[in-house]
Amino acid sequence: MVTSITSDAVRERCAHCPGRSHSICNVIDDDELPILVAESARVQVAKGRAFIEEGTPAHEFYVLTEGRVKLFNLLPDGRRQIAGFAECGDFLGLAAVDSYAFSAEAICDVTLCRFSHSGIDRLTQRFPHLEHRLRDEASRELTIMQRRLVLLGRKTARERLATFLIEQSLPPCCAAPDLLEKEEKPIKIKLLMSRTDIADYLGMTIETVSRTLGVFKKEKLITVQGVTAVTLLAPHRLRAIAEGNG
Amino acid sequence: MVTSITSDAVRERCAHCPGRSHSICNVIDDDELPILVAESARVQVAKGRAFIEEGTPAHEFYVLTEGRVKLFNLLPDGRRQIAGFAECGDFLGLAAVDSYAFSAEAICDVTLCRFSHSGIDRLTQRFPHLEHRLRDEASRELTIMQRRLVLLGRKTARERLATFLIEQSLPPCCAAPDLLEKEEKPIKIKLLMSRTDIADYLGMTIETVSRTLGVFKKEKLITVQGVTAVTLLAPHRLRAIAEGNG
DNA sequence: CGTATTGTTGACTACCGTCAAGCCCAGTGG
DNA sequence: CCACTGGGCTTGACGGTAGTCAACAATACG
Structure with missing residues (x-):
């Protein structure tokens, strides 16, 4: 299930937004990709399987490289709120301080790029830009959330x-x-x-x-x-x- | 309305969480505070006044140092969704990529510490920890948002x-x-x-x-x-x- | 003390959720 | 090839939760 990632797998780019990539790799020079690769692992998840569970300790961080994922929360009686859908290139695990704030389930067969938090820390030290990139991504998530609050509340x-x-x-x-x-x-x-x-x-x-x-x-x-x-x-x-x- | 900030004004700490500060300054050594101070301006806003308007270009970033603020979005017909309340030490403006995703209004008389985005960039270059701090804050916001989605949706x-x-x-x-x-x-x-x-x-x-x-x-x-x-x-x-x- | 604002309570209504029946379509097996 | 089955989707009838409108009470304010 987990093999070493290829350089290609972390170089997904968003075809819809020329010049903009959602992947972690756009802040890392091509010749330094091996460092990124060394810190990550490729993970495959079969359709329908949950691979992050709300409330469990968060030690890892994912970039979705293939497929679609839904992020959701449950109430004890089964009511479910889907927070969003992640696509190719999206980050998973930004909304996690100590434990994950959401569950994640593969909508179809999915490939992910997994980083340990400590691995990310090493990468951000090496590539300070990455930290900025992550904040940027979190900001974008937050603006999306704002609109969802209006939708659900009003x-x-x-x-x-x-x-x-x-x-x-x-x-x-x-x-x-x-x-x-x-x-x-x-x-x-x-x-x-x-x-x-x-x-x-x-x-x-x-x-x-x-x-x-x-x-x-x-x-x-x-x-x-x-x-x-x-x-x-x-x-x-x-x-x-x-x-x-x- | 805008005067140079004093060192004290950016050193708010959260009395409820010993050891944890919500202010920007806890990643900056005391003897380097002047650098922070140089990049910021003190702003005062009277009760009831809106000082950030949804959709306007976001060039600035605030830390609330005194008072309470409500963050909200409006629909054209006046329906309002309050996204949250900011307290002493909280950051305002994380949920802004190019333009602000929310409006902000002072609940009582309020004091803020204002940073230009370019000023923040200079600070993060000088204090790399700050960037991590900002991401951390954005992550915490995101986890709070997740719970609000469940509340409003379900x-x-x-x-x-x-x-x-x-x-x-x-x-x-x-x-x-x-x-x-x-x-x-x-x-x-x-x-x-x-x-x-x-x-x-x-x-x-x-x-x-x-x-x-x-x-x-x-x-x-x-x-x-x-x-x-x-x-x-x-x-x-x-x-x-x-x-x-x- | 009177006025204005904010909060509470009641009657009514509508939107949307619940429950239930029926439909469509894909996949399976005869 | 077609009937059968099952899951997801649609449609209908009904009811409940929460919104609307309105009157009143309480609190704030000059």
């Missing part, structure tokens, strides 16, 4: 789902949801998750998710192809709904 | 308010709400905010806050002295409710 089901659809239509690394503002052609998106996951992400029930999609369909805001494909017919209207003017 | 009004009361009964810097677990004497707390703020913090309405407090009173879980003082009669039961077993 938006209606309709607004939540509209927000979700718009969010899904943007490239994964665009924190600001107003990039494609003027783009008004229909946008086809793939929902990479089940209704249950959508519901737990938006703080709703699967029934309400389903019903609200139904309403959007009736209002000709979207069309649905099968279960996972959705076309946004009127992105501008959805965006308005998402922001509370619906 | 908890009932009753559970939210119980969580809030327990939270208020803990020293401000205790991220883990299970420290005083065994402490079962009544706990007297001061609510340092209006019902409106509580409601906007918990994603509810003031009426529901008021009613739910009424229910807690009837169930002899709390007593209320005036409007701002509450005594938790059965902290363990409240804690159970807060976690979803109530």
Whole structure:
């Protein structure tokens, strides 16, 4: 399950954001990659397996190099809140001081790059830029969280789902949801998750998710192809709904 | 309004957490404090004034040295979600990449220590520890955010308010709400905010806050002295409710 | 002491959650 | 090839939680 990582595996870059990489390696020169490689291990996790459990002591830190992961918290009676989905290049374990603040589960087969905290410390000493990089990443996470608080605390089901659809239509690394503002052609998106996951992400029930999609369909805001494909017919209207003017 | 900061002003420490300081200065030796002072400015903000506005370009960074601040987001129609309250020693501006992700308003008269981003960069170059400190702070923020997502996404009004009361009964810097677990004497707390703020913090309405407090009173879980003082009669039961077993 | 603001309480309503039945589709085996 | 099965999704009926609107009480403030 754990083998030495190849240089390539830590050099993932985000195709959607030219010039910007989410991986840890963009602060490390190519000829120093072996140092990075020496501090990390490659980990593979099978679809559906949880590999981080909320509350357990946090000694490690991950970079996702392949696949998708969901991060969530549970209440004792099973209620679940999904905090977010991690993609290729994302960091896992920033929200951990002594113990992990979340659980993580592989949505599909997943490859990770694992670093011990002490390994990260050695790397940050060697590459001071890395520390800045990690703070930067944490800041970006925090801004995303802020918007999620508004969504969960103050938006209606309709607004939540509209927000979700718009969010899904943007490239994964665009924190600001107003990039494609003027783009008004229909946008086809793939929902990479089940209704249950959508519901737990938006703080709703699967029934309400389903019903609200139904309403959007009736209002000709979207069309649905099968279960996972959705076309946004009127992105501008959805965006308005998402922001509370619906 | 802006004067040069005194050394004392940046040396706030958290009385509740011996050995731990939330201020920026605990990574800087006393004899190097002048360097810190040179990079910062003292700012005073009057009660009720907003001094950071969501979406404006973020060029600065603050440490709160006196008073209390609320951080929030607004929807266009006025719905408000309070993300949190900052206390003495807290950092403001971590959740900002290019522009601020939140607005900030002084709850009472407030004193801040202001750093330009470029000033912070100079400081982090001089004191590499500071960068780690900032990341650490961002991580702590993130873990707090995780719990807030569960609260807003999955908890009932009753559970939210119980969580809030327990939270208020803990020293401000205790991220883990299970420290005083065994402490079962009544706990007297001061609510340092209006019902409106509580409601906007918990994603509810003031009426529901008021009613739910009424229910807690009837169930002899709390007593209320005036409007701002509450005594938790059965902290363990409240804690159970807060976690979803109530 | 009167006015304004903030908090409480009540009646009503609506949104969304719960429960239950039925549908769709993929995978399996006859 | 088709029936069968099971899981995920949709739809409907119903009810409860919490929001809205409004009146009143309490507290703060000049």
